[in-house]
Amino acid sequence: QVQLVESGGGLVQAGDSLRLSCAASQSTFNGYNMGWFRQAPGKEREFVAGITPSGGNTKYADSVKGRFTVSRDNGQITVHLQMNSLKPEDTGVYYCAADRFGGLQSRPGSYQYWGQGTQVTVSS
DSSP states (O other): OOOEEEEOOEEEETTOOEEEEEEESSGGGGGSEEEEEEEOTTSOOEEEEEEOTTSOOEEEOTTTTTTEEEEEETTTTEEEEEEOSOOGGGOEEEEEEEEOSSSOOOOGGGOOEEOOOEEEEEEO
């Protein structure tokens, strides 16, 4: 079973950048679609970005397009989320997730494995 561990969250000011990382426990991760999701207090978990196993295809929520970049390093079995020009509305717990089936999905229910999450707080 794949285990995922996120890191890199923190408290920043609006306009700052953060880079989140998600480390997987085994190399089978390299064959999985990977997604980043976030959840703000009182809100549903929402899709942020996703990337295919090869890294050749990516997908972003409209709210983060042009500011966030998802990438993966299969040699290090790690996926990253570079977040620039952060806004207060980007605040939430960020989760990485793995989907072993084909097709890059944006629904949380499509992902089988989840990390524990890392808090991102953006102050105005």
